[in-house]
Amino acid sequence: MKAGLNKEKIIEKAAELAEKNGLSGVSMKALADELGIKPPSLYKHFGGGLEELNKELMLYGWRLLDGEITKAVIGKAKDDAVIALCHAYRGFVVSHKGLYEAMQWYDMYQSEEHMQASGGAVEIMYRALGSYDMTEEQKVHTVRLVRSFLQGFSTIEVHIGNARRVPLDDSFDFALNTILGGIAGMQKDR
Amino acid sequence: MKAGLNKEKIIEKAAELAEKNGLSGVSMKALADELGIKPPSLYKHFGGGLEELNKELMLYGWRLLDGEITKAVIGKAKDDAVIALCHAYRGFVVSHKGLYEAMQWYDMYQSEEHMQASGGAVEIMYRALGSYDMTEEQKVHTVRLVRSFLQGFSTIEVHIGNARRVPLDDSFDFALNTILGGIAGMQKDR
DNA sequence: TATAATAGCTAATTATATTAGCTAAAAGTG
């Protein structure tokens, strides 16, 4: 019996699996079981095997995140835009910890498609910085700073969970304010 | 013939392997080959198998990094200390990309030993912040901010390499200055 | 020197990814 599957449905199931069991839980075997088919059948959809599957899952996540960020920033500018973007990023990670792990797949930075999928977010960030008084180079630096912070904070949060004496929420807001304050300061000094 | 191995020698070889082929290149098979023994023999040293090996490798890396950071911060205070710490961290990552990947092993945050191994660095960071005019809570936030930045920046650098129009060195210094400026600003506002 | 512990080995087991080749269902075509 044909199960009527396609790439999209399979990736969605893979994302579910990643949420439930982490990226290491996304195996050909586990995924096939979950879909009610046999592992070799997956190769009809992903000729590149597990490698291709991981890559598609990564891209799926980045596209989803890109959508969220885009929505969050609409109609905002400057600090407000950066704040909205950062909260959207963190919100996404917190509610998709498993998928976020898949998004960090080792090959993410080599992939052209990843550039496209996450390029939206970077583009949005540049635009948010557009109204600051900065050189182009400084904007590049700033985007890298914010990306680094978001990525580092998210990774740590995903792993250590939330049961700390000082809440992560507070640390996130503090850090964001500190960075924005620093950016404002840099502008004056320039 | 007995090869005269012990945990330490094996871990050092594993670290070499990680440098050469990435964490995924550290398999029982590859490691045994490299050491001139058969895979099952490794279980005499690491009863916990690959899991234990990964964990030990992670700890080895953090202890090494802790040493570097400690050295770098000696005799420095405040911004100088933070700057030295950050440069030491980044320097370590850049020259140990493979090992750093192993240090990010999924279990790092759950492990008590990791707390110990990386606790030194955190302790040093707290001390560096000791002379700032901050509440204890703000210090926690600040440590988290700096850790997030270092971790995020490092991860990105390890993956994308260095061939960019705007050099990563410059972005690192810019980001560090921005953060330090932000921290200074937060103190005044408090 | 005798004994115990250690660190290696081979052989076998398990698990997963993957390939090859088969077949029925679906989709298109005269």
Place this chain on the structure above:
DNA sequence: CACTTTTAGCTAATATAATTAGCTATTATA
């Protein structure tokens, strides 16, 4: 509508890695 082609599943087989069981020689120790 009958025919053909493509597709999406299957089973069987292969390759590789981790791991376990049980054997043995070397080393360390009583």
